[in-house]
Amino acid sequence: MLFHLVWLGALAAAQSSQPILTLSGSNRRLTGADATPTLSLSDFEASTFGTGTMSDLSARTGTVNATASGTTSENPLTLLVGGTRTTAVSGNVTASTTTTTARPSNTQPCNNYPEFCTRRYSNITEVCAHNSPFARKNNAGSNQQYGVTQQLNDGIRMLQGQTHLVNGTLYYCHTSCELLNVGTVEGYLTEVTEWVRSHPFDVITIIFGNFDYEQKDANGNPLVTSKNFLEPIENSGLKQFIYQPPKTAMTLEDWPTLGELIVKGKRVITFIDYNYDTNAVPYMLWEFYNMWETPYSPTDVNFPCTVGRPEGLSQNKSRSMLYMANHNLNVEVSIAGTSLLIPNTVDLNVTNGLNGTGSLGLMAERCTADWGRPPNFLLVDYYNAGPFNGSVFEVAARANNVTYNRECCGAESVATVLVRPLGVWLGMVVAVVVGLML
Template sequence: MRAACLLPLLAVGRALSQSVADDEQAISESLAHLAESVSTTIDGATVPTGEYITYTTTSYLTDQGSVVGSTAIEVTGTPGSNMIAANATTTTTSDTITVLMGGQTTITGNATNNATQTSAPTPSSTPVVNTQPCNGYTEFCNRKYSNITMVAAHNSPFVMKGNVAANQALDVLYQLDDGVRMLQFQTHLVDGTVYLCHTSCDLLNAGTLEDYLTTVTNWMRDHPYDVVTLLIGNYDYAAPGNFTGPIERSGLVDFVFTPPMVPMGLEDWPTLGSIILSGKRALVFMDYQANQTAYPWLMDEFSQIWETPFSPTNRDFPCNVQRPPGLADIDARERLYIANHNLNVEFNIANINLLIPNTALLNETNSDVGRGSLGWMADNCTTRWDRPPNFLLVDYYNVGNFNGSVFEVAAKMNNVTYDRNSCCGSLSAAPTLVFGTTMVAALLLLVGVQILASTF
């Protein structure tokens, strides 16, 4: 009787086990075929080893970079001071943005010019409410750029259903609409054109950098109160001049921010409001080979930002500095930092050695609570460094223990309230790779069957 009851469970277990085996074989055969067509070894499971820039003194920049129209925000005294109040009222007419600071200071700017300030004759005794939030929150308008936690899309362009190298389920327009404010991606230079490829363009090619930036630029034109950060992964260590063309032709040049100095310390960054009013709302960083003497607007990442361990496979998500290596604690505390929270598993076949997203654990990894969750990691980092991460780098941002859980974590770090009804792409847009969830389900069922069988 008991044996008869076990037969259906065992049959299901065998069927799932066979399905998993078939799925793994299909993926392996696909990657093996790919490996035959790739002339060089694909190794995405190692930490990049590019050169790191060290500045011994602070240099003050001008607007003489090669990208025409990129103008530095002028900073005098304490950067960001007296620029915009948290309770400011903001109105727009045509291309002009005007902010009224409770009757005390008026700041006007547009898409191409710096902000100017004039004093109002009579201060207002009644505070007013800002009707135009900065990056979604009125509270951010008077905060320094360095005092805000943002959700960052790891490998933002890599949206390709069924591809093991994909990192997102929803494209960049969904990402921006939902609240992602850092877009990170990997580039490859092929015959003079910059492409967006994951490890190899034979593995996943998301098109040209120019096309991607054109989409981002069009979104920014329609959203004048948003600051977007772009982090370029220069996989081939290409010369920085290769990136000027895509930025100019895409139109992003109209929005490129030039810092007033290099490197920018934690307290040197302007407020989000002043960046918005300047019209220069696209902050562009590059991990390797940046040259801010030649291109002041193309900011060197690691002289101004540090990162926790790259492509983590450890669910403990340690919050130590990995890049740049050897950075002293005292120096780390003067820079922005990225918390890498995109959990990976290593996949090896033929001459392919890849780290791919651990899709089986996404609900836990992107959760706001629990061991190994984004919320748990962010709390640990905040305790370790006495301030929250500036950027939370995640895969499949729309997946979590509830819709928008990654934004809930960022809101908690920012001490603001997140509207859970504002997000996201449907949970059904989670990755559908059977390599992960099906395998785990089958293993759990088989283990359950074995435990059940052992009790009889």
């Protein structure tokens, strides 16, 4: 796989006095059955790059102690380590240091933008797929058109979904597993892990929605907590990539840069909305210790930027935390006394647009003005729908002050597919509700 790498990934400019790890190369091709286009501490330990010897090459975010092996073609790999030091590896030589003040520019994207490598995780706006697992055609419980692999390929960097415990196994189900069951949490996380493994310069966030948080066991204890997620996380292989924060309640200044997360190989951040247990699962943070949300499941096209969850959060505290703008417009349907909220797909061109009342762009601007900083996450339904392909990512790019120039989304546009479904979905909702009542 041909690619050009110049990566200045560990620190922001303000931290220039600290060591910096730089990886560079030009038109390098990795060969061999096990070769993968990866760059992180774990990759060096797996010896996938170059033919030189690396000894005690230190960066602020970790230390490499390994011998590089493998086969490459064309240009050799160069390693630069230190704020004012450079260490070059070329051919079969031992790394040594020389003094220089020159620094390469960063051209390797982190989360799709080179500018993000030196930004804190808490200083970036990403798009979140609301109910990411629920992408099933012709089902009233769906919130997305494409599956999680395509979501991540298109630029989604936060995944959220509702889990249900059924006979001791966690499933992703919408409202009830009779309405929409897309499979086990383990199966979903296995697919996510495969994507994470093959995208070494990307950091993603997962929020586990614990639908059963109010259920109790025979002793009156919560039936489902963070501990129930241990098995699917470990069995899927995801655990090796999960970042464990040093604190259970992180402030904006506590979060590392994307570069630091990437070079450590810890590129997945996990939260749970209810029934956290950081003693049993220290890497799964309680969402509302670390992040607040604007009003949840909104039906109000004005999309207020006020604090919705958790209730009672002070202004001072909220300004030191991550925050998510819920921007998934719903329509309420009442059938035989049962009230359901389903995505308002008719207005997606406006809801996921850049301008006008009810648009994602207007909400991002208003929240930025209200709080002095953009939202960290923009939660949306059908991220691929809008006035043009990738409109939600354009909104995020403007909030981040970067240029969005990627292609989006999926195999085809859903603009024509989603113009008509409200009536069709209403009919399906009637059928499903009637079926559940029988």
